[in-house]
Amino acid sequence: MVTDLGASTAAPTPPATRAATPGWRDPRLWVGVLIVAVSVVAGARLLSAADDTVPVWSVAGDMGAGDEVHPEDLVATRVRFADAGDLAGYFTADDELPADLVLTRGVGAGELLPRAAVGSAGQSRTLQVPVAVDAEQVPGSVQAGSVVDVYLVSQPGGKGGPALSAVTVVDAPPLEESFAATGKRQLVLAVEEQDATRFFRLLGSLESPVITVVRRG
Numbered sequence: 001m002v003t004d005l006g007a008s009t010a011a012p013t014p015p016a017t018r019a020a021t022p023g024w025r026d027p028r029l030w031v032g033v034l035i036v037a038v039s040v041v042a043g044a045r046l047l048s049a050a051d052d053t054v055p056v057w058s059v060a061g062d063m064g065a066g067d068e069v070h071p072e073d074l075v076a077t078r079v080r081f082a083d084a085g086d087l088a089g090y091f092t093a094d095d096e097l098p099a100d101l102v103l104t105r106g107v108g109a110g111e112l113l114p115r116a117a118v119g120s121a122g123q124s125r126t127l128q129v130p131v132a133v134d135a136e137q138v139p140g141s142v143q144a145g146s147v148v149d150v151y152l153v154s155q156p157g158g159k160g161g162p163a164l165s166a167v168t169v170v171d172a173p174p175l176e177e178s179f180a181a182t183g184k185r186q187l188v189l190a191v192e193e194q195d196a197t198r199f200f201r202l203l204g205s206l207e208s209p210v211i212t213v214v215r216r217g
Helices: 027-050 084-089 193-205
Strands: 054-059 074-079 101-103 118-120 126-134 147-154 160-171 184-192 209-215
Touching: 126 193, 126 209, 147 184, 147 193, 160 193, 184 193
Parallel strands: none
Antiparallel strands: 054 074, 101 118, 126 184, 147 160, 147 209, 160 184
């Protein structure tokens, strides 16, 4: 028998194999389903949280007791309240505000407008309180409409401190029209009645008190 050593012998071709489709028992399938489900729930919660905000009125600038509140003084701010009951204490942008709304206490710029801080012009218990201030103890820019803080300090000992906060200047005549001879400037402040009582009580308790006025804004 003669064998041809120069002839090549072809290797047998292995049978083709197909990738098996993962069955419902394959853990990889369930991991994928779980990831998709978590993503959907997380997205739904984010959208739901975004819808929880409510447009509420806040004040555009510092305002003091006795100031009338007008639409141009307010800015709508979206707020999310942790307790839905807290919303009742503020004015939403959908509320119709009374025409004669007056502040009964100071409200800072950007602060939400609380219902407890306002009343009608007829209900206001704001007094006009005159004070005489040394010219160097009051900024020259203070004028009618300015919102200021007032400090009282006893000259000997330095006792005293904040006396009035966020009150509105009703009138501020120039120095030459008030007490030019004494070097004092008169200011007329809109002060809530109870705050005015506390102010005069503190004023009377200090020896040689010095009044300092600080303008806000």
